[in-house]
Amino acid sequence: MSDDLKLTDTFRKIFLAGVGAVALGAEKSKAAIDSLVEKGELTVEQGKVLNQELKHKVDDAVADAMAKAKEKTAAKADSEKPSAAPNGDDFSEMLNSLTPEQLAALKEQLAAKDTSADKTSAEKSAAAETPDD
Known part of the structure; x- marks a missing residue:
């Protein structure tokens, strides 16, 4: 045991x-x-x-x-906002700041615009003078 x-x-x-x-x-x-x-x-x-x-x-x-x-x-x-129209002084300053080349280009554009304006007014007067049938 x-x-x-x-x-x-x-x-x-x-x-x-x-x-x-x-x-x-x-x-x-x-x-x-x-x-x-x-x-x-x-x-x-x-x-x-x-x-x-x-x-x-x-x-x-x-x-x-x-x-x-x-x-x-x-x-x-x-x-992008359009600038206000320049007054006389601003316009004169802008023209004075142009280079001779820019001034010549501006003159050409103005001459072309005058020529196209003359043609348009001549066409309007010729149309007014022709009688409508």
């Missing part, structure tokens, strides 16, 4: 050692899991903060781009 007691006692010790190992493993794994969760939560919080910063930077960049686009559009619209 003594052998049975030793055998039973040995099995009992082995069983308790196994239960202890499982309990110890569970405690260690719980501590490790808690540590990982804590680090994960910190990482998630840092990610949220970085995401918010990035979002603000993108919003600022979009606002700047929109403002620049509006400025360019406004500048383009201003440059």
